[in-house]
Every structure is written in C-alpha cells, then in structure tokens.
Amino acid sequence: MKHVFFGLGLAAGLAASTAAMAQPASxxxxxxxxxxxxxxxxxxxxxxxxxxxPADLIGIHITAAMLEAAIPLLEQDKVDTVVLRxxxxxxxxxxxxxxxxxxxxxxxKKFRTVAWVRNAGGAGGITVLSVPEWYFHTAGxxxxxxxxxxxxxxxxxxxxxxxxxxxxxxxxxxxxxxxAVQAGTQVSVDVDSAGAAVWQEGxxxxxxxxxxxxPLVLTAADAERVKLSKGTARTKEDLAEVMxxxxxxxxxESATKAMDEAREDVVKADAAADMAYRxxxxxxxxxxxxxxxxxxxxxxxARGKLDALYKLWQEKPVLAKLYPFxxxxxxxxxxxxxxxxxxx
Numbered sequence: 126m127k128h129v130f131f132g133l134g135l136a137a138g139l140a141a142s143t144a145a146m147a148q149p150a151s152x153x154x155x156x157x158x159x160x161x162x163x164x165x166x167x168x169x170x171x172x173x174x175x176x177x178x179p180a181d182l183i184g185i186h187i188t189a190a191m192l193e194a195a196i197p198l199l200e201q202d203k204v205d206t207v208v209l210r211x212x213x214x215x216x217x218x219x220x221x222x223x224x225x226x227x228x229x230x231x232x233x234k235k236f237r238t239v240a241w242v243r244n245a246g247g248a249g250g251i252t253v254l255s256v257p258e259w260y261f262h263t264a265g266x267x268x269x270x271x272x273x274x275x276x277x278x279x280x281x282x283x284x285x286x287x288x289x290x291x292x293x294x295x296x297x298x299x300x301x302x303x304x305a306v307q308a309g310t311q312v313s314v315d316v317d318s319a320g321a322a323v324w325q326e327g328x329x330x331x332x333x334x335x336x337x338x339x340p341l342v343l344t345a346a347d348a349e350r351v352k353l354s355k356g357t358a359r360t361k362e363d364l365a366e367v368m369x370x371x372x373x374x375x376x377x378e379s380a381t382k383a384m385d386e387a388r389e390d391v392v393k394a395d396a397a398a399d400m401a402y403r404x405x406x407x408x409x410x411x412x413x414x415x416x417x418x419x420x421x422x423x424x425x426x427a428r429g430k431l432d433a434l435y436k437l438w439q440e441k442p443v444l445a446k447l448y449p450f451x452x453x454x455x456x457x458x459x460x461x462x463x464x465x466x467x468x469x
Contacts (some may be wrong), residue, residue, distance in 0.1 A: 126261075133241050135422050139443075146426045149261055150161035161372070162368045162372035162374045163204065163205055163206045163237075163365075163373050163375045164202070164204045164205050164377075165204070165206040165207075165208060165365065165375055165377075166199055166204045166206070166208070166375075166376050166377025166378075166380055166381060167207075167210050167241075167361060167375075167377075167381060168192070168195060168208070168209055168210065168250075168377075168380060169212070169381065169384060169385055169388070170187045170209050170210065170211050170212065170213060170249075171186065171187060171210075171212030171213040171243075171249070171388075171389075174212075175210065175237060178256060180214040180388045180391065180392045181212055181214055181215075181216075181249070182213065182214075182215065182216035182217065182248075183213055183215065183216025183217055183218075183220050183221065183224070183247075183248040183249055184216045184217030184218075184219060184220030184248070184443075184446060185217060185446055185447065186216075186392070187213060187216065187220075187224075187249075187252075188220060188223070188224075188286075188443075189223035189224045189226065189227040190218065191222045191384055191387045191388070192227045192228070192231075192232065192384075193231070195323050195383055195384055196235070196380075197376075198379045198380035198383060199235075199236065199377050199380045200205070200235075200375045201379075202378075202379065202380070203376070204236060204376050205236060205237065206236055206237040206238075206239070206368075206378045207236040207237070207238050207243065207377070208224060208239055208240075208241050208361075208364065209228075209232075209238065209240050210243065211240055211241065211244070211245045211249060211252075211253055212244050213244065213247075213248070213249025213252070214244060214246045214249060215247025215249055215251060216247065216248040216439065217248060217446055218248050218251070219420070220248070221248055221252055221288060221292065222288070224252050224255060225252070225255040225292050225295070227257040228252075228256055229255055229257075229295060229296070233257050236318060238256060238257060238258070239257070239259070239260055239368065240253050240258070240259050241260050241261070241262060241358070242259060242260070242261045242262060242266075242267055242345075242348075242354075243264065243266045244266055245266070245268070245269075246266075246268060246269060247269075250267055250269070250306060251288065251289050251292055252292075253267065253401055254289065254292040254293045254294065254296055254298055255295070255296060255301075257296055258355060259348065259354045259355060260354055260355055260356050260357065260358055260364060260367060260368065261345035261348050261349065261354045261356075261357050261358075262345065262357070262358065262359065263345055263357055263359045264345070265344070265345045265348075265357075266342055266343065266344055266345075266466070267306075267342070267343040267353075268306050268340060268341050268343055269291065269340035269341065269342055286307055289303055289306070289307045290303055295366045298353070299322075299324040301324040301325065301326055302324060302341070302353070304326070305335055305340070305341035306340060306341045307340070307356055309328055309335070309337070309338045309339050309340045310337075311326065311328060311333075311334075311335055312324060312325065312326055312327075312328075312330075312333075312334050312335065312341065313325060313327065313328050313333045313334060314330045314331070314332045314334065314350075314351045315330045315331045315332070316331075316332075316350075316351075316352070320352075321352065322352040322353075322457060324351075332350065332351065334347065334351070343418075347460065355367065355368075356368070361375070378434075390441075391441070391443060394437060394441040394443075394444060395444065395447060397437060398434065398437050398438070398441075398444050398447070398448055398450075401430060401433050401434040401437060402448055404430045405427060405430040405431050405434055405458075408423060408426045408430050409427045409458075409461070409462075411423050411426075411427075412426075412427050412462070412465055413465065417469060419467070420465065420466075421466070424462055424466055427462060428459075428462055431455070431458050431459070431462070434450070435450070435455045438450035438451075438455075
C-alpha cells in the first residue's frame with residue numbers, strides 16, 4: 126500500500142501545531158574542550174542511502190519520540206555534536222510542531238545540532254527548517270514543500286503557510302525563501318560585498334532561483350551559493366571538514382542504532398498490517414458471498430484476522446495514520462460480522 130501524507134493534516138491539528146511553536150533556541154549546545162576532539166553522532170531521519178526500504182515519512186518513520194529516546198544514549202556516550210542526516214520526501218504535518226520543539230528546545234540546547242540534507246521535501250522540508258545549521262550532501266535537494274496538494278482546502282493551506290513561516294522564522298530563515306518553497310513565489314538573490322545573501326521576490330536579483338508559481342527546489346550548489354547551506358559533503362569525513370572540526374571521534378552508535386531500529390520496526394509493522402488488512406477484507410468478502418451453510422467458518426476466519434489487525438494497531442498506534450484503524454472502526458467491523466452471522 127502506498128502512503129502519501131503531506132498536506133493531509135486537519136485544520137484543527139494544524140492550528141494546534143502553529144499555536145505550539147517553540148521560541149528560537151538559545152545557546153549552541155555543548156562544544157568540545159579547547160584542543161579536544163568533537164564527539165559526533167549521526168542520527169538518520171530516513172534511510173541513510175537512496176534505494177533502501179522507503180521508510181522516510183515524518184510522523185510515521187521519523188518522530189519526536191524517537192529523537193527524545195535517543196537523548197540519554199547520546200548523553201551517556203558524551204556526544205557534543207549531532208548530525209541529523211535528512212532523507213525524507215514528506216509525511217504527516219501534524220508531527221512538525223513536536224519535531225520543531227524537540228530539535229530547538231532539546232537538541233539545539235544540548236548539542237551542536239546540524240542538518241545534513243540528502244532529500245528534504247514536503248513535511249520533511251518544513252522539519253529541516255527547525256535545524257539551526259545546514260549542510261548538504263553533494264546529491265542533496267531541498268523541496269518542494271508546498272502548502273497544498275490532494276485534499277487540502279483553503280483553511281488548511283493558510284495554516285500550512287503559517288506553520289512553515291513560524292518554523293522558518295524561529296531559525297532565522299528568510300521569509301522570501303519560505304514563501305518560495307511553500308507557495309511558489311518567485312525569488313532571486315544577490316550577494317553583497319560582505320558576503321551576505323540579499324533575498325527579494327521577483328527576478329531582479331542576480332541569481333534567479335525559480336520560475337513564477339513554481340515551488341522552489343534547492344540543489345546543494347544553490348543552497349551554498351545563497352548562504353542557506355554552510356557547505357557540501359559526500360562523506361562524513363568531508364562533513365567534519367566543512368563543519369570546521371579539527372579532531373573528530375565518531376560516537377553515539379547506540380543512539381544511531383536505536384533510531385534505525387525504531388524506523389525499521391515501523392516498516393515491519395506496516396508490512397504485517399498490510400497483509401492482515403488485505404487478509405481481513407478478503408475473508409469478509411468471502412463470508413459475504415458464501416451460502417449460509419459455509420458462512421460460519423468464514424466468519425470465524427474473518428474475525429480472527431480482524432482481531433489480529435486490532436492487536437497490531439494497539440501495539441503500534443502509528444498504524445492509525447496509515448490505515449483506518451481505531452476502536453470505532455473495529456467495533457463497526459464486529460457489527461458487520463455479527464449481522465452476517467444472523468443473515469439467512
């Protein structure tokens with residue numbers, strides 16, 4: 126089953142997200158002692174490399190709870206620098222505020238926290254806006270993260286625009302950039318004599334980034350040219366160099382492993398739920414078509430598959446974001462099976 130979630134948040138959920146936005150983080154996290162080696166951990170927000178199992182959805186495979194669970198493991202290993210390696214094509218917008226809060230109020234205050242962008246689109250792109258310091262993989266892209274799409278009404282669109290604006294402002298991103306990414310406003314950039322990027326709407330700047338009404342997609346080279354990215358790196362060793370780290374100790378393996386396993390666990394639960402869901406629908410259909418004398422065994426089979434599905438949902442509540450699982454749906458299906466038992 127294919128899952129596409131960017132832009133499908135309800136207005137109420139988005140309103141709660143914007144209301145919950147944290148203030149900009151103060152401080153820059155821990156730093157290595159003078160002359161000491163930085164202890165750097167890499168946490169994967171999505172699969173580390175393209176072509177792996179696509180487990181990259183914000184709110185499904187990437188959650189604030191996963192990042193929170195990694196903190197004590199990072200502290201135990203005396204990590205002072207955290208690289209969030211981003212590879213997400215989108216996800217559930219309802220999770221953005223929680224991730225923003227976690228990154229800015231927890232991570233950025235405890236660690237030097239940087240993003241290493243491989244792919245950041247949709248809700249993944251808005252999440253990256255929370256990270257104070259950006260670097261790109263050589264093949265990295267940012268965007269599109271437009272506030273729109275299938276099933277998004279005017280109210281939801283305005284709330285998505287507001288959410289992106291607040292996340293971007295809290296980390297000092299140019300408002301023109303945010304509008305270009307989300308709404309497709311054309312932007313261009315000049316770099317002044319001091320080396321600072323000067324953003325403006327329209328194409329009057331020396332470097333035009335997108336066409337009118339076309340959501341902005343940034344390459345690694347573009348991001349560095351307009352001063353959004355502080356450097357480009359293919360390997361973690363290259364990244365340490367462009368981050369200005371003289372000495373590095375790669376650390377936090379237990380936190381990295383825990384994040385990866387949590388993401389893989391959701392993938393396995395999704396596969397099991399997909400099989401159980403299809404099996405239940407098939408059993409329900411067979412029971413509906415069967416003659417009364419054959420129906421009891423088929424209903425028993427369907428009820429077993431339904432109960433297995435419900436157990437999976439109880440063990441992994443995140444599945445409710447992928448399938449129509451909840452107590453009401455379960456009770457409705459039990460009612461259908463009860464009616465079938467009484468059917469002549």
